[in-house]
Amino acid sequence: MEGTVQRAVESESARLAHAAGRAARQPLSAVAVVLLLIAAALIPFVVSSFYLLQFTMVVITSIALLGLNLLTGYNGQISLGHGAFYAIGAYTTAILLEQTAVPYWATIPIAGGICLVVGFLFGLPALRLEGHYLALSTFTLAVATPQLLKFHALEPWTGGVQGIYVSTFAAPPGVPLAWDQWLYLLSLSAAAVMFLLACNLLRGSTGLAITAIRDNPIAAVSMGINLPLYKSATFGISAMYTGIAGALAALVTQFVAPDSYSIFLSLGFLVGSVIGGVTSISGAIFGALFIQFVPNFADQISKAVTWAVYGSFIIGFAALAPTGIAGFLTTIVRRLGLYSKAHQGPVPPLPRLGSGFELRKRSK
């Protein structure tokens, strides 16, 4: 009896310490996030329209990478095929704008919804596959996508090899913004909403279930987690994120064609995710910056061997920060002892920032 009480007191004090730690960190990070958002919202009024387009793509790519992080980083399902969902999102927007009277802003949630369903359905057979086998099936999805988009039977909708031009639109009447400034702010608000949703999803019991499945599926099932449902749902949600990003990207590029959605798009997403930090939310932003700017930078270093320079950057980042940029920054913050001032004892592992991630424990 006494032992039980003692344990209850101990767990209560642990909970309090935990809450105190969170409270101590929360204001700081909340302020940082708001400052970051304000800075991001000011970008269209500072940079030239050439750079604005690139920053718009960074914002959009970060939504796609966040989807991949949810699936691969938090749920442990590897995907080499997220370019397919990006393509589905983009084509949904393009076809709706071309053939129906749906307003452009409404195509974004529709694209997300379609990808949610497709992703959920793809997640069902993928339940039986793990690790490298899952990698192959998603790889298949990525390879099949451009071929299916070119397929002649679908040409009335997809436009075949030619693709579809997406008609441009202006900012709503009364808003004194240029088209590209408006589109940037639209993408930024979409990203803000999607990031907030992801934070909330991962913070609650759903998030715990998702990560528990990654860490130990057998233990997760014996704790009563509905593994097939959670895994397929995570796949669907992840696809939804990437589909929304694809829809926004179609509005930005004003053109969709099968060859823009090759296997290299999917591999690029994976590279961005891992370099940014696959088990983190902020990693999606770092990864998007990497994908957008490092190839240009590599091109400036050497026109002849651009991709060799890019490849060297990938290997260099992997060597310096094996847990991604987000993981690297977390380590630095911990080394500097910024957390230990807020409260004593170990830092509660919520939400896990770029921690070491194993697809499967190596059996000895």
Next chain:
Amino acid sequence: MMDAFLHQFLSGLANGSIYASIGLALVMIFQSTHHINFAQGEQAMFSAYVALTLIKAGFPYWAAFVLALGFAFVSGMAIERLIIRRFNRAPVLTVVIVFLGLLFIINSLAGWLFTYNVQTFPSPFPPGLGNRFLAAHEIGMIAVTLIMLLLIFLFFRYTSLGLMMRAAAYNPDASRLVGIRVSHMLALGWGVAGAIGAVAAIMAAPIVYMEPNMMGGVLLYGFAAALLGGINNPWGAAVGGFLVGVIENLAGAYVVGTELKLSVALIIIVVVLVTSPAGLFGRPIVTRV
């Protein structure tokens, strides 16, 4: 009708011999390190360029072939020792992107050194060898692959070095205790895998022509072959390769046409995997709870 079917079937086997070789190379590295080498195809492509350069410089075909294999062996070992070894404690996904980085680097270097122009590659087999079902090169390709598989089998089964390499992959800790230099065996394995890949690329080159992206599709099929056969079974990977080649050709000829044959072949493979997740000949992975 029957003739056409036999033709499609046999030329599927010929393509399959390439996939079998790449699949085998992937499995060799997977068995000892649990990593899939996404740069395997690019390494092979680069070695084929070395062979082509030597042939153009006046070397006889088979001399160039052997020298290119030597190059593939040494460069495979070098990649393991200089780059991959540094990541043996890194998370799995980090290693995956290191391989992707290598893929970009080798591809770009090949384009820079040998240009992106499509080049022809000579076939060493006399045209008289062909018959109404198969071209001479296709027959030669199957023969070379079968001879290579036999040599690899003999090496791993009957030499002490082969035994040591198998032991090091199967149980590194115990192997260390009996005095096997496990890290040397690992590097050797990378060398052998590189050489197997080079054979595949040199055999494929007269058909797909030389250019830096020639092995992209082949690597994908090799990956599929390895998984279809069972990633922990080298002979399964070889059989898987021939199967993938046949499925691809028959699907292209009879089911959907060449437009979608890649997708259909892969979808069939995925369906097979969903019904037997460890591959056709693989051991299921059993975990102790």
